[in-house]
């Protein structure tokens with residue numbers, strides 16, 4: 110098994126775990142050359158991706174949940190279903206391309222927000238308000254402030270005063 114980082118051939122299995130529910134075997138390996146660790150899976154097209162919550166719990170990455178969250182954030186905004194699905198796909202690809210099997214929830218939140226920011230400013234603020242607990246509060250507030258400022262200007266230009274719809 111080649112090391113995905115330095116491509117050395119000498120890697121060692123340090124842990125093997127079978128997941129009977131999913132019918133997969135997960136092997137934790139260590140490169141004997143660069144000492145980096147990586148995970149391989151058997152009988153599975155794509156490795157399981159875990160989100161590490163702030164309290165340390167691991168949760169399987171849930172594409173549907175992310176899709177639902179972004180859809181909700183984009184409610185009544187001029188964002189197509191296709192654009193939302195593209196965003197979810199890009200976020201998942203970015204995670205998988207990093208060749209990691211775990212991602213901190215904060216890093217996932219950052220990825221989602223940077224993608225949302227290019228989609229729709231209001232959707233971005235809505236989503237950020239849900240995810241703020243995972244982020245550093247200071248930078249979160251700075252970010253929100255910037256978007257609010259920009260959105261307010263845009264809405265003033267459109268003759269609107271409120272960020273959100275009355276039924277939101």
Ligand SMILES: [Zn+2]
Pocket residue numbers: 112113114115116117140141142143144145
């Ligand atoms: Zn290596």
